[in-house]
Amino acid sequence: MATTAADARAAVGDAPAGDLAAKVGLTDQQLLDMYALIALTRAVDERMWILNRAGKVPFVISGQGHEGAQVGLAFELRKGHDWMVPFYRSVASVLTFGMTAREIMLAQFARSIDPSSGGRQMPGHYGAARHNILSTSSPVATQVLHAVGIALAAKIRGIDQVVMTSLGEGASNQGDFHEGLNFAGIHRLPVVTVVENNGYAISVPARLQTAVEDVADRAGGYAMPGVVVDGADVLACYRAGREAIRRARAGEGPTLIEAKVTRLTGHSSDDQQTKYRSAEELASGKDRDPLPRFRSQLRDAGVLDDEHESTIAAEIKAAVDDATDWAEAQPEPDPATAERHVYAGDPPDPSAGQPGAG
Amino acid sequence: MATTAADARAAVGDAPAGDLAAKVGLTDQQLLDMYALIALTRAVDERMWILNRAGKVPFVISGQGHEGAQVGLAFELRKGHDWMVPFYRSVASVLTFGMTAREIMLAQFARSIDPSSGGRQMPGHYGAARHNILSTSSPVATQVLHAVGIALAAKIRGIDQVVMTSLGEGASNQGDFHEGLNFAGIHRLPVVTVVENNGYAISVPARLQTAVEDVADRAGGYAMPGVVVDGADVLACYRAGREAIRRARAGEGPTLIEAKVTRLTGHSSDDQQTKYRSAEELASGKDRDPLPRFRSQLRDAGVLDDEHESTIAAEIKAAVDDATDWAEAQPEPDPATAERHVYAGDPPDPSAGQPGAG
Amino acid sequence: MPVRTYIEAIRETLREEMRRDASVIVLGEDVGKKGGVFLATDGLYDEFGEGRVIDTPLTESLIIGASIGVSVNGLRPVPEIQFADFIFPAFNQIVSEAARMRYRSNGTFSCPMTIRAPFGGGVHGALYHSQSVEAFFTHVPGLKVVVPSTPYDARGLLRSSIRDDDPVLFFEHKKLYRSVRGEVPDSDYSVPLGRANITRPGTQVTIVAYGLMAHYALEAAELVEADGISAEVIDVRTLRPLDTETLLDSVKKTGKAVIVYEDNRFGGYGAEIAALLAEEAFDYLDGPVTRVAGPEVPGVPYSHGLEDWFMVDPDRIAEAVRRLAAY
Amino acid sequence: MPVRTYIEAIRETLREEMRRDASVIVLGEDVGKKGGVFLATDGLYDEFGEGRVIDTPLTESLIIGASIGVSVNGLRPVPEIQFADFIFPAFNQIVSEAARMRYRSNGTFSCPMTIRAPFGGGVHGALYHSQSVEAFFTHVPGLKVVVPSTPYDARGLLRSSIRDDDPVLFFEHKKLYRSVRGEVPDSDYSVPLGRANITRPGTQVTIVAYGLMAHYALEAAELVEADGISAEVIDVRTLRPLDTETLLDSVKKTGKAVIVYEDNRFGGYGAEIAALLAEEAFDYLDGPVTRVAGPEVPGVPYSHGLEDWFMVDPDRIAEAVRRLAAY
Numbered sequence A, B: 001m002a003t004t005a006a007d008a009r010a011a012v013g014d015a016p017a018g019d020l021a022a023k024v025g026l027t028d029q030q031l032l033d034m035y036a037l038i039a040l041t042r043a044v045d046e047r048m049w050i051l052n053r054a055g056k057v058p059f060v061i062s063g064q065g066h067e068g069a070q071v072g073l074a075f076e077l078r079k080g081h082d083w084m085v086p087f088y089r090s091v092a093s094v095l096t097f098g099m100t101a102r103e104i105m106l107a108q109f110a111r112s113i114d115p116s117s118g119g120r121q122m123p124g125h126y127g128a129a130r131h132n133i134l135s136t137s138s139p140v141a142t143q144v145l146h147a148v149g150i151a152l153a154a155k156i157r158g159i160d161q162v163v164m165t166s167l168g169e170g171a172s173n174q175g176d177f178h179e180g181l182n183f184a185g186i187h188r189l190p191v192v193t194v195v196e197n198n199g200y201a202i203s204v205p206a207r208l209q210t211a212v213e214d215v216a217d218r219a220g221g222y223a224m225p226g227v228v229v230d231g232a233d234v235l236a237c238y239r240a241g242r243e244a245i246r247r248a249r250a251g252e253g254p255t256l257i258e259a260k261v262t263r264l265t266g267h268s269s270d271d272q273q274t275k276y277r278s279a280e281e282l283a284s285g286k287d288r289d290p291l292p293r294f295r296s297q298l299r300d301a302g303v304l305d306d307e308h309e310s311t312i313a314a315e316i317k318a319a320v321d322d323a324t325d326w327a328e329a330q331p332e333p334d335p336a337t338a339e340r341h342v343y344a345g346d347p348p349d350p351s352a353g354q355p356g357a358g
Numbered sequence C, D: 001m002p003v004r005t006y007i008e009a010i011r012e013t014l015r016e017e018m019r020r021d022a023s024v025i026v027l028g029e030d031v032g033k034k035g036g037v038f039l040a041t042d043g044l045y046d047e048f049g050e051g052r053v054i055d056t057p058l059t060e061s062l063i064i065g066a067s068i069g070v071s072v073n074g075l076r077p078v079p080e081i082q083f084a085d086f087i088f089p090a091f092n093q094i095v096s097e098a099a100r101m102r103y104r105s106n107g108t109f110s111c112p113m114t115i116r117a118p119f120g121g122g123v124h125g126a127l128y129h130s131q132s133v134e135a136f137f138t139h140v141p142g143l144k145v146v147v148p149s150t151p152y153d154a155r156g157l158l159r160s161s162i163r164d165d166d167p168v169l170f171f172e173h174k175k176l177y178r179s180v181r182g183e184v185p186d187s188d189y190s191v192p193l194g195r196a197n198i199t200r201p202g203t204q205v206t207i208v209a210y211g212l213m214a215h216y217a218l219e220a221a222e223l224v225e226a227d228g229i230s231a232e233v234i235d236v237r238t239l240r241p242l243d244t245e246t247l248l249d250s251v252k253k254t255g256k257a258v259i260v261y262e263d264n265r266f267g268g269y270g271a272e273i274a275a276l277l278a279e280e281a282f283d284y285l286d287g288p289v290t291r292v293a294g295p296e297v298p299g300v301p302y303s304h305g306l307e308d309w310f311m312v313d314p315d316r317i318a319e320a321v322r323r324l325a326a327y
């Protein structure tokens, strides 16, 4: 199964593009790849919750509702060259950028060869050196500065890397966001900052988080374009991402993209969202689910048919089953290794390039 | 000598206003008061440098070039009721808001009855409990959050206090600025944030500090008006301050004001600005000195004549001489008191309401 | 006497203090409708409304910085930092501003506020939801630092903190929230800041601890009793200002001290206690002042096995006590 | 051998490391044209240009946060914090991010960077330009903390720090910048991190110090020599990782230790050394491990008289040494 854009492009070559694909400058196969990535992410994510309820994974934080935006926005990045600086909801972003379902599941089970942290961090703190996906921490918005620094180094070194970083609209009120975007604006750094605005920071609604309706309105204050995009519209996100990536790569500077998304689950497995969101609101959030929407769009455009759909569904089921079973079967971290990697000089981490996880 | 607006208004009553005064809604006497405040601040400030060169005051940080903006912006505040949360250049702001030349000089000489800190802080860290002028620290921009908190308390307590806070354009890039303005915007707090943009943060020019030309452009991102005002135009500043104070008092929310000013001196007595500013640039800065400009404006309008001018000049000279000599003659802090006021419970500070300093 | 959990004691004390004193307000992330991620503020929003129970943006520096302003202008804020791990964005506001306001203004301004923050490991929270951060603040003159370990103390100390005229950091151990219950009188008692508590008298070794470790120290004292060792346990409760008298009296009596803290050892809070005892009780010491503390890694790892490896437990404490007793 | 001031040693080492390794960059407030407020980076902008000597906005969190990204993407940043007092806005980036990057990624990411910051009092800088901040960082696994006291060490340790693969905090005492001169070879020597230095051998009392206090300790040793007391002086140099061996060996020999630090005493860095000696050299101690440190106030006050009151000086150290020697 081709789970990534670059693979897909290589495989499909110059296949004839349908109308929809042509309109956005992609091939049908690429559209199918996007769809498969979104569906795969959803399936992986749903599996996390099942594992959580089964008592196998004590904590889940998920990206349900955000997947369309993440796949669309990251689709144009160059894997193995560009950088992704994600946050805890970035399941689809990291899958789009090269991580595998197995690697995600290793993090859920906190296994020793988990490339994100070797089981040291909570699930949701993705990272992978071999994919240029920076290790995620918990304090929000700190990564905006890391992304800016990575972009600065790329500029100094004369490499045409583009850095994409993501955070929530709540996190975007942190000082680090301001300091980072200001610096990116001054030096016109190749960094694309994505605010995934799902209307809540845990329980706190956006009106109590942010003084303005659109976080993107702040972009002007940093001398960069601010783009609001419907996160349930995968192709709109793709276009916005592509343009921002193009600008960054061409040396035209940073972009702030705000994707309006919906959080389909509680904040995490520790949260009861019915306490602060009404039933109607929760129901209306479902209408903004990118997965069925994209599915209909592709079906209406004749890109996706029953056969594709069932093939993809079967491949995804197999991939998620495989990832779950395989990851669960891996050994837990050995406490004898717990003191390693505080400073340089310890033996290389077993997960660093673990082929089995690929 | 009437050094403050409220005194002046009380004294002048309904004196007939000249054209200029009428145009801005003030009396001639108030215009003269403003002028006197600016001139007094300049004289106090110049005296600081003289004392520095004479080896009597080891450190000076001054507001030369900022005085017109500070006096104009703060003139409409209600002394003893509103709050001032200043920064180290706010000499004119705190004089406008009730501090005296003697109190400023006590800080320069670090005397025990210095109301700002009892000689504990470097000169330039003004504060005065009896004037509602919050104690200044050195780390920049932290005070923006204090101002916001004071405004929040005023709102909760139902008092119609207005809080004015000031900082430099360099400081405005700190995270605290973003977090503070965002919160003020959300809760429509009665706080007026003044960015005194003098084009430099020590040696770093504004183009390397801030991604945009006008810091005020950021106001929209916080759902508040952003006003750019020429800091050399005292009456334009007065108008901008009055409107922002009116809005705040009326519950219409916060305002961000950016006053474009010039820094007529080095950053501080420790700085050699010729290393990073050209002679031409330094010369052109002098053209933006608010003091001669306001003097001409008042003379042209017939508000200020030779007699006024020489009276005011004489009063100022006397006031500065008195403040200097008197402050210098006060005792230094006693090391026996150095451990006081770490926690509550120590005897009240001698300076808290020191009448001699008034 | 009513029996309450640790978190119930905190919640009820917040409510009572807000009823008693209209100047007390609560602010922080999710403290409103949600009632806080641990439900420490549950019900306050309904009772006191959004004017006094304020859901702030996700900005810790603002939470503390605004609290400073609020406290300067006549109110008594009780800001909550959602996890102690996330207090660092506010570090500058706490250490440079709140702690120094009184001193730098020569006593003319002050910041009465109580910063509540859940801390500590053993809850499967990994690097960023398990930290002990007290050592960063106990070093700072101008701050007070409180760590209650029982529902009784949680209530009594929270009362004292809220009524105190200085900035107090009030660290609540997450693992105790629901696991510890105890008698808590309905009366308006308070536990004064700055007083340690001898929670178990003994004669041969003094065990000094706080937070979760205060419980583990008691368990360890039970364990060594079987070996005929009489251990005295002291719950420090207020880390700054420290009750040096109670500590010194105990160690002068027992001649031996084990200091327990959950945080990594090097430069942790227990180092100060050890240094103090080594200096001021030297003539009485019959064995080395011994520390039992966390390992030198940057945080508590997530995986169960790694977390167990990290955490100090009663057995490790007992082992150190036995070794020292036999010295 | 050429004689250089402390700041010259730093400036020249920065220049040489930048010449040697194109991946070394410098960034911070006023480090460019102005050459830094203390002129530590003077001339670098002219030689290496604005691509490698970057005047940042007035935003410490950005300076460190961006340095993390820069280091992750192949360069070796040497960020300057203008005064150590202003490092707190970056506290979260240093403690939560830089210190933990390697551990939390299980060794797959790292942050080689050297954060330079001038610290210390006695320069009439008052509360916010005088601080000792080392204790906040020496506690943190994942960080290294270096405090040179001589031009020779400044150069040798700065080299080692820049070439080190972990985040290093490099604290330079402001009062030493121009007051201390010493021989500094032109060779490419380096002083390894993690090694203390016995700057004066002695037999009766060990004085442990760093930074400005390392000089005052030597002066104190001279003073007590007149009383016939032989003091050994150890300059710690690297505060984390600490050279425990050198310290323990010395104290096992002398049986007595005075630990000197400029920072306020409670929970300061010296507490860890005292705790360590009290625990691991107990059998050798002939007197209490004694600390000479700053008073418990939130900062160094400005007024000359108050500042003198605050600062530890050679006399105070000598007094403590005499007292301990007579114990």
Ligand SMILES: Cc1ncc(C[n+]2csc(CCOP(=O)(O)OP(=O)(O)O)c2C)c(N)n1
Pocket (backbone or CB within 6 Å): A089, A138, A139, A140, A167, A168, A169, A170, A171, A172, A196, A198, A200, A201, A202, A263, A267, C029, C058, C060, C082, C086, C089
């Ligand atoms: C500095 C910091 N403070 C608090 C938290 C606890 N926390 C984790 S996620 C979150 C809400 C984040 O909201 P938002 O940024 O909108 O992202 P979302 O979860 O909605 O995608 C909070 C408060 C944290 N991780 N970091």
Ligand SMILES: Cc1ncc(C[n+]2csc(CCOP(=O)(O)OP(=O)(O)O)c2C)c(N)n1
Pocket (backbone or CB within 6 Å): B089, B138, B139, B140, B167, B168, B169, B170, B171, B172, B196, B198, B200, B201, B202, B263, B267, D029, D058, D060, D082, D086, D089
């Ligand atoms: C957090 C912090 N970092 C650094 C400094 C050192 N510093 C003092 S003033 C200053 C420049 C301020 O520039 P700006 O905000 O534009 O104000 P101006 O001095 O130009 O009025 C700097 C870097 C400081 N005081 N606080």
Ligand SMILES: [Mg+2]
Pocket (backbone or CB within 6 Å): A168, A169, A170, A196, A197, A198, A199, A200, A201, A202
């Ligand atoms: Mg959100």
Ligand SMILES: [Mg+2]
Pocket (backbone or CB within 6 Å): B168, B169, B170, B196, B197, B198, B199, B200, B201, B202
């Ligand atoms: Mg400026």
